[in-house]
Amino acid sequence: MASEVAEITLMTDGLRFGETAKSVDAALAAIIERARGGNTAAFEQIVIRYQRKVLATAWRMLGNQDDARDAAQEVFLRAFKYLNSFKSDQDFAGWLHRITVNVCRDAGRKRNQSAFTSFEDERDKGSFDRAASDENLETAAIRSEQRALVADALNTLTRKERAALVLRDLEGLPTEEVARILGTSEATVRSQVSAARAKIKQFYERLLRRAKVIR
Amino acid sequence: MNCRRFAELIPLYVEGDLAERELSRVRSHLQACAACRARADEYEASQAWLRAAEPPDFAEAFVDSVRLGVMRELAATEAPPLFERLKVWFAPRRLAAATVALTAIFIALALLIYQGRSRSGHHDSEVATGEPAPPVEKMVEGPRPALVAGPAPAHRPRRRTTPNRDASLATRTRRDAGHTSAPHDQLVAQHAPETVPAAPADGGNAATNSAGRLRIEIQTADPNIRIIWFAPKPTDGEAPKPMRETL
Numbered sequence: 001m002a003s004e005v006a007e008i009t010l011m012t013d014g015l016r017f018g019e020t021a022k023s024v025d026a027a028l029a030a031i032i033e034r035a036r037g038g039n040t041a042a043f044e045q046i047v048i049r050y051q052r053k054v055l056a057t058a059w060r061m062l063g064n065q066d067d068a069r070d071a072a073q074e075v076f077l078r079a080f081k082y083l084n085s086f087k088s089d090q091d092f093a094g095w096l097h098r099i100t101v102n103v104c105r106d107a108g109r110k111r112n113q114s115a116f117t118s119f120e121d122e123r124d125k126g127s128f129d130r131a132a133s134d135e136n137l138e139t140a141a142i143r144s145e146q147r148a149l150v151a152d153a154l155n156t157l158t159r160k161e162r163a164a165l166v167l168r169d170l171e172g173l174p175t176e177e178v179a180r181i182l183g184t185s186e187a188t189v190r191s192q193v194s195a196a197r198a199k200i201k202q203f204y205e206r207l208l209r210r211a212k213v214i215r
Numbered sequence: 216m217n218c219r220r221f222a223e224l225i226p227l228y229v230e231g232d233l234a235e236r237e238l239s240r241v242r243s244h245l246q247a248c249a250a251c252r253a254r255a256d257e258y259e260a261s262q263a264w265l266r267a268a269e270p271p272d273f274a275e276a277f278v279d280s281v282r283l284g285v286m287r288e289l290a291a292t293e294a295p296p297l298f299e300r301l302k303v304w305f306a307p308r309r310l311a312a313a314t315v316a317l318t319a320i321f322i323a324l325a326l327l328i329y330q331g332r333s334r335s336g337h338h339d340s341e342v343a344t345g346e347p348a349p350p351v352e353k354m355v356e357g358p359r360p361a362l363v364a365g366p367a368p369a370h371r372p373r374r375r376t377t378p379n380r381d382a383s384l385a386t387r388t389r390r391d392a393g394h395t396s397a398p399h400d401q402l403v404a405q406h407a408p409e410t411v412p413a414a415p416a417d418g419g420n421a422a423t424n425s426a427g428r429l430r431i432e433i434q435t436a437d438p439n440i441r442i443i444w445f446a447p448k449p450t451d452g453e454a455p456k457p458m459r460e461t462l
Contacts, residue, residue: 040289044282051281056270065277073284080289143268150268168230169265175232190232197226197258204261 029088036083043083047076050093054100060166061104063151074103097171098181101163108159153203157196164189165196218244221251229258332436 028049034042054075058068078099086095154162160182167178168189175193179186221244227233228241245252305312431444 040286040293043289044286047282047285052273052278055273055278055281059270065271065273069277069281069284072281073288076281076285077288080285144271146264147268147271150265153265168232169262190227193230193232194223194226197230197262200265201226201258201261204264205257 028092032083032086032088032092035080036086040080043076043080046079050096051076053093054096057097057100057166057171058104060154060170061101061163062107063154067107071100071103071107074107075100078103094177094181097167097173101167101181105159105163149207153200156199156203161192161196161199164192165200168193169197218248218251221245221248222254225251225255225258229255229262 028046031042031045035046051072054072055068058071058075059065062068062071075096079096082099086092154165157165163182164178167173167181168175173181175186175189178193179189182189221241224233224237224241228238231238233241245255429444429446431446433442433444435442
């Protein structure tokens with residue numbers, strides 16, 4: 001276990017001090033290989049490395065922290081289960097991304113809604129910005145409200161539109177990769193993304209109009 | 216191309232999702248059309264607003280709860296319950312386990328049947344004679360049993376043959392004996408291997424056929440097995456040699 005922790009440090013140090021991506025990939029490949037053999041300590045390193053990223057994607061897809069955490073755990077459990085199907089020449093982050101999207105889509109189906117929980121729910125639980133203790137409270141409140149509004153805007157999309165928009169615009173994946181992850185064509189992704197952007201724009205304009213009225 | 220057609224392309228234009236040919240056309244149109252340019256600006260503003268909302272800065276404890284949950288699940292998977300472990304152990308040995316189980320069941324059933332039969336025969340003997348009787352095989356192979364003449368015993372053993380079977384048996388016995396000296400109820404009462412009349416003259420189940428042989432029938436506990444002895448009629452000073460026939 002101690003050696004595993006040492007390797008984590010090595011990996012993050014490598015990133016911090018600008019080691020090439022190739023050497024990082026080699027270290028990751030070695031860890032993946034050990035995890036593939038059932039080494040849970042090695043797999044724990046993978047979880048540590050990607051859990052924040054997976055949480056962020058799951059939060060964008062599902063809209064609240066509790067669901068995002070459940071989804072993230074499911075993502076890693078599936079990843080461990082199907083690690084043998086991962087090919088070493090594949091991009092591990094992309095592979096994990098696909099699992100994340102699939103898990104979130106399954107979670108959305110189970111929940112039978114594509115809705116975010118409301119901002120009020122999140123605010124009542126005090127789950128936003130717990131880590132930002134040093135941040136100005138007013139700024140933190142504005143950021144939290146903005147997130148909640150974006151959550152409401154994403155809530156106006158269909159599940160497919162939302163998945164396409166999150167992957168393309170918020171995760172920044174190319175259209176080709178989004179199409180592969182969602183199991184559809186690039187033309188369909190473009191169509192879904194176009195419709196989603198139009199809905200977001202409508203929501204944003206309503207928001208601006210309401211703000212003018214209040215002033 | 217009119218503004219309506221360009222309006223459909225603008226959402227893709229603002230994020231660079233258009234092919235080169237369409238992109239240049241849209242650019243040209245936006246330079247000439249103020250309304251479409253304003254629309255494109257609105258899209259860019261809404262997209263910027265969308266991106267500005269980063270995911271919450273998750274607390275370390277919250278992030279770590281993912282790892283803890285995953286590792287807990289994996290640990291539970293690594294040490295499954297006893298039943299699960301047994302299932303996994305037996306999985307590749309399913310055929311062998313099934314064979315052993317079937318063999319054990321077969322042996323147990325055979326023992327049960329064997330014990331049930333012995334007990335039943337033993338019980339019948341006790342009912343008829345009032346004391347424990349040796350097994351049928353011993354009676355057959357041992358010294359000739361003492362034949363008892365007379366009417367059927369007061370305590371008749373439980374009948375296992377049907378009336379029709381009894382009737383045909385009686386008929387056959389009478390035919391073999393060559394006369395009808397034995398009453399019908401005495402003939403059909405021969406179920407147990409222990410009570411057999413000694414001589415035809417006494418009206419028992421032993422009869423002498425026309426060849427002068429003594430026929431003795433013994434019904435075993437099993438209704439399908441009847442032991443029939445054909446013994447030569449004893450002459451003075453000579454013990455009869457029994458002949459055995461099992462139906």
